Amino acid sequence: xxxLATYRALLVAQLQQAAQYRIxxxxxxxxxxxxxxxxxxxxxxxxxxxxxxxGGFSVGDFTTYFVCLTLVTHLTMAWNSHEFEFEIRQxxxxxxxxxxxxxxxxxxxxNAVFKLTTILPLSAVLVxxxxxxxxxxxxxxFHVLLFVPSVFLAAELAFMFTWxxxxxxxxxxxxxxxxxxFMRASFIFAGQIAPISLxxxxxxxxxxxxxxxxxxxxPTEILRGSTTLTSSLLIIGAQAVWLGLTYVAFxxxxxxxxxxxxxxxx
Amino acid sequence: MTAPVVSVRDLKKIYRVHERETGLGATFRSLVKRxxxxxxxxxxxxxxxxxxxxxxxxGPNGAGKTTTLxxxxxxxxxxxxxxxxxxxxxxxxxxxFLRRMTxxxxxxxxxxxDIPAADSFLVLKEIYAIGDAQYKGTLDELxxxxxxxxxxxxxVRQLSLGERMKVEFAAGLLHRPEVVFxxxxxxxxxxxxxxxxxxxxxxxxxxxxATILLTSHYMDDIVALCRxxxxxxxxxILYDGALADLAExxxxxxLVGATLRxxxxxxxxxxxxxxxxxxxxxxxxxxxxxxxxxxRLVRDLGESLADLSLEDPPIEExxxxxxxxEQLDGTGGQRExxxxxx
Numbered sequence: 001x002x003x004l005a006t007y008r009a010l011l012v013a014q015l016q017q018a019a020q021y022r023i024x025x026x027x028x029x030x031x032x033x034x035x036x037x038x039x040x041x042x043x044x045x046x047x048x049x050x051x052x053x054x055g056g057f058s059v060g061d062f063t064t065y066f067v068c069l070t071l072v073t074h075l076t077m078a079w080n081s082h083e084f085e086f087e088i089r090q091x092x093x094x095x096x097x098x099x100x101x102x103x104x105x106x107x108x109x110x111n112a113v114f115k116l117t118t119i120l121p122l123s124a125v126l127v128x129x130x131x132x133x134x135x136x137x138x139x140x141x142f143h144v145l146l147f148v149p150s151v152f153l154a155a156e157l158a159f160m161f162t163w164x165x166x167x168x169x170x171x172x173x174x175x176x177x178x179x180x181x182f183m184r185a186s187f188i189f190a191g192q193i194a195p196i197s198l199x200x201x202x203x204x205x206x207x208x209x210x211x212x213x214x215x216x217x218x219p220t221e222i223l224r225g226s227t228t229l230t231s232s233l234l235i236i237g238a239q240a241v242w243l244g245l246t247y248v249a250f251x252x253x254x255x256x257x258x259x260x261x262x263x264x265x266x
Numbered sequence: 267m268t269a270p271v272v273s274v275r276d277l278k279k280i281y282r283v284h285e286r287e288t289g290l291g292a293t294f295r296s297l298v299k300r301x302x303x304x305x306x307x308x309x310x311x312x313x314x315x316x317x318x319x320x321x322x323x324x325g326p327n328g329a330g331k332t333t334t335l336x337x338x339x340x341x342x343x344x345x346x347x348x349x350x351x352x353x354x355x356x357x358x359x360x361x362x363f364l365r366r367m368t369x370x371x372x373x374x375x376x377x378x379x380d381i382p383a384a385d386s387f388l389v390l391k392e393i394y395a396i397g398d399a400q401y402k403g404t405l406d407e408l409x410x411x412x413x414x415x416x417x418x419x420x421x422v423r424q425l426s427l428g429e430r431m432k433v434e435f436a437a438g439l440l441h442r443p444e445v446v447f448x449x450x451x452x453x454x455x456x457x458x459x460x461x462x463x464x465x466x467x468x469x470x471x472x473x474x475x476a477t478i479l480l481t482s483h484y485m486d487d488i489v490a491l492c493r494x495x496x497x498x499x500x501x502x503i504l505y506d507g508a509l510a511d512l513a514e515x516x517x518x519x520x521l522v523g524a525t526l527r528x529x530x531x532x533x534x535x536x537x538x539x540x541x542x543x544x545x546x547x548x549x550x551x552x553x554x555x556x557x558x559x560x561x562r563l564v565r566d567l568g569e570s571l572a573d574l575s576l577e578d579p580p581i582e583e584x585x586x587x588x589x590x591x592e593q594l595d596g597t598g599g600q601r602e603x604x605x606x607x608x
Contacts, residue, residue: 002395009392016381094341095376098369100361101393258359262281263341 006101007109014113022117029118032077033070033125039193040066044133055198060136065195067126067135068223072216073192074122075115076155080107081182084166085175094263104163111159138225146232150219153239158215160246167250170257185210191217197226211242269353270314271445271477272338277347279308279333279501307333309501310347315479317444320471322492322509323481326589330501331481335447338479339369351445365394368443372453375430376437377422383433384418387440394441401440407473408436411466428459435466446470448480452487464490485582497588504588513578516588520556522549524563525573536563545572550579 018025043062047054057065087093096103129135165182168175186192189203190212196204207213218235221227227235284296285303308330315321325331336342338349340356340363349356354363377386391401409415412432417425425433431451439446451467452460468491471478482488488495488509495512497505505516524533526545533539536559537551551559560576578584 002392006389006392009389013378013381013385013389016385017378020380091374094336094369094371095374097341097359098339098364098376099390099393100364259343261342263336 003105006105010106010109011113014109015117018113018117025114025118026121028114029074029122032074033122035192036066036070036073037129040129040133043194057195057198058136060134063130063133063135064137064224065220067129068220069191069216070126070129071122072151072154072220072223074119075151076158076215076219077115078111078155078159078162080111080159081162081166081169081175081179083107084163085169088169088261089173091263093261097258097261107163108159139223140225142229143222143225143227143232146229146236147219147223150222150232150236150239153236153243154215154219157211157239157243157246160243160250161211161215164246164250164253167253167257170253170260186212186215189213190215191220195226196221211246214239214242268317271317271319271352272313272315272479273350274311274313274334274338275348276310276312277308277334277337277349278306278310278345279330279337279342280345281305281307306501308337308344311498311501311503313496313503313506315477317477318471318475319494320467320478320480320492322488322495323479323498324488324495324585325481325498329498329589331498332449334498335369335449335479335481339367339447340364341369365441366443367445367447368438368441369447369449370435370438370451372431372448372450375422375434377430377433379423380421382419382421383414383425383437386422386437387418390437390440396441400442404440404442405436408439411469412436412462428455431455431459431463432466435463439470442474442476444476446476446478448478448482450482451480452482452484460484460486467491485585489581497585499589509581513581513584514553517579517584518553519550519579520553521577521579522551522556522560522563523547523573523575523577524549524567524571526567527570527572531567531570533563 040062043054043057043066044059047057047059047062052058053061084093087096093103096106162179162182165175165178168178189207189210191207193199196207196213196217199207207217214235218239222232222235281304282302283305285301307328311330311334323331323334333342337344338351338356340359343357352363352366354360356363377383378389387405390396396404409418412435414432414436417429417433422430422433435451448467452463455463464487467478467480470476471491478491480487480491492509494507495505495509496503497512497516505512507515521540522537524547526547529545530542531547533542533547533549537549537555539547540550541548549559556576560574563574564571
């Protein structure tokens with residue numbers, strides 16, 4: 001109850017803040033759309049030169065995939081690690097540590113506010129893409145039903161994973177490299193370039209074994225209706241396991257990090 | 267006897283810092299092998315603070331004051347020793363502890379920059395689970411004491427430094443903390459704002475009975491607020507006791523002021539002349555000989571002595587001597603400071 005009231009108050013404050021930076025939020029949203037749309041255009045071009053499809057994917061299938069991927073990317077976006085490094089270096093973490101609320105909660109609300117305030121314009125853009133390229137959905141009601149927990153788990157996993165990386169800032173001053181590494185790995189293994197079924201078998205195997213695909217590709221595949229009920233449930237199970245592991249690792253890293261924290265500049 | 271609100275035993279904090287020599291060769295060597303050095307910021311200190319006390323924590327930059335405050339507020343883990351604040355080990359950072367204390371740093375902001383303070387206060391109200399009635403009562407009181415009314419609804423980024431400090435104070439005190447750690451609360455403020463903040467701190471202590479541990483580089487803050495001071499230097503406590511006794515303990519000399527009729531006169535035979543302006547002479551004499559010297563002056567100068575005073579050296583001077591690691595023995599010579607226990 002108390003946490004809910006705190007969330008409500010934080011939400012109001014963050015919304016007020018977001019209202020002052022509407023253009024910035026809109027631009028961030030557009031940046032997030034550009035990459036998948038470029039990939040969609042590229043794959044559509046390749047498909048049209050190869051008789052209308054690549055590996056069984058028609059232009060419509062690619063459209064569905066990249067529209068779903070854009071939506072999932074938006075809903076699971078997490079950028080906390082960048083801010084956390086800054087907060088530690090500038091001493092801004094200290095005031096948060098002095099309050100009886102874990103600093104994680106501020107980020108959760110900040111994250112949610114960005115998504116809430118940009119979801120409508122994003123949806124409008126996506127509808128435009130669907131109509132322009134002619135998306136083809138195989139989505140069944142159970143897909144929609146299972147997409148909800150899957151995208152939640154993916155968002156939490158991405159959020160906790162970036163926080164896990166962020167805790168490195170307790171030990172090293174500059175951790176941009178770690179973030180870049182995460183983004184590169186996500187680019188390759190999460191299904192950002194192409195649907196996982198189009199990549200070589202060995203890359204598929206690695207992608208299934210690593211956590212990145214479960215942050216993006218997995219809910220995307222469920223939403224576009226390419227999974228069976230069993231495989232959807234298995235995917236959700238794997239997401240839950242990765243989330244659990246990441247959470248435990250984060251808790252451990254956070255506790256050790258705080259012992260290390262030198263509160264410089266604050 | 268009441269239990270101390272703050273108790274500290276052999277508290278230590280050692281920072282491990284990366285050390286690198288200058289030059290290209292050293293830069294390359296540091297890529298392969300890093301050298302670290304242990305820097306003791308707090309080297310084993312002991313003290314206790316009773317409920318309702320206002321204690322000044324004095325020391326030069328790098329003495330260990332802020333590090334101690336950060337350990338006592340739970341921001342830093344110590345390297346060794348023990349501390350309890352309100353019966354809690356601070357660095358465990360239990361919610362029950364965090365709800366009962368605050369640390370306010372003069373150069374740091376805890377408010378959201380882009381929204382009015384009143385909105386940040388509402389967030390703090392929920393974080394600290396402050397009831398509606400208590401919130402309203404406290405906010406009204408703080409608004410009155412700090413004259414916040416015109417500031418509450420402006421975005422924080424539009425406030426001046428002094429205005430922002432007042433709002434920061436209110437933010438840190440909304441939950442009515444029993445222990446208040448203040449680190450340089452008047453830093454960078456103009457003289458009149460410093461005076462207002464001082465009045466506020468005194469009033470806060472009087473009204474709420476909060477225990478206050480305060481660091482400041484401005485002696486005026488300390489003199490106005492603290493009867494007791496703890497002097498820390500190189501991570502060790504040099505003095506812990508009444509501010510009034512500090513001069514006696516740390517500066518074993520007094521200043522004799524003589525106002526002379528009929529122009530200047532050489533009084534160097536009585537002690538070290540520190541100033542001589544228009545017949546107003548100040549002489550530094552060893553504390554033990556102060557009474558005898560004044561008697562001699564009265565006897566020797568007779569009618570030509572218009573006025574005579576005997577006073578402790580200014581507190582700033584005493585502190586400056588302490589910080590520079592020296593102590594006058596009354597004749598201009600120096601000797602090592604001895605640790606002074608309370």
